[in-house]
Structures are given as C-alpha cells and as structure tokens.
Amino acid sequence: MSLSSHLQELKKKHQNLSTAVEHLQRSPSADGLHVAQLKKQKLLLKEEISRISSNMH
Template structure:
C-alpha cells in the first residue's frame, strides 16, 4: 500500500469516527467514556495523518 493510499484510508476512518461521535452525542443516553475513547482515537488518527503528510512533503 502506498503512502497516499494509506492516507486516504486514515482520512476515511477519521470521518467515520466523526460520524460515530456525532451520533453518540445526539443520544442523551450515550456513554461519556465511550465518547471520550472515540475522541481519543480520532485525535490519534489526526496526528498520524499529520505526521504522514509532513513526512511526504519533506521527501
């Protein structure tokens, strides 16, 4: 898998997490711990995307 393909996959997963977080926040019975975990995973993906983009722009 190329770096570009991997970036596309990471961005897709990031969007999926955004949607899952929005759905969870829309329901008052959502578990706060689950939402926090989703947000943490989303941030990790964002950081990984940023690292990959910065490393590809250097080369």
C-alpha cells in the first residue's frame, strides 16, 4: 500500500469516526465511555494523519 493510499484510508476512518461520534452524541442514551473511546481513536488517527502528511512534504 502506498503512503498516499494509506493516508486516504486513515482520513476515511477519521471521517467515519466523526460521523459515529456525532450520531452517538445526539442520542439521549449515549454511552459516555464509548463516545470518549471513539474520540480517542479519532485523535490518534488525526495525529497519524498529521505525521504522515508532514513526512510526505
């Protein structure tokens, strides 16, 4: 897998997590722990995306 395609896949996963977090936060019965875990995964993906992007330039 090329670095560029890996980066695109990470961005796609990040967007999917964003959507999931938004939906969960709108739900009155949302599990706060689950939302926090998703946000942590999202942050880790964002950091990796930033790291890869800076290495490509």
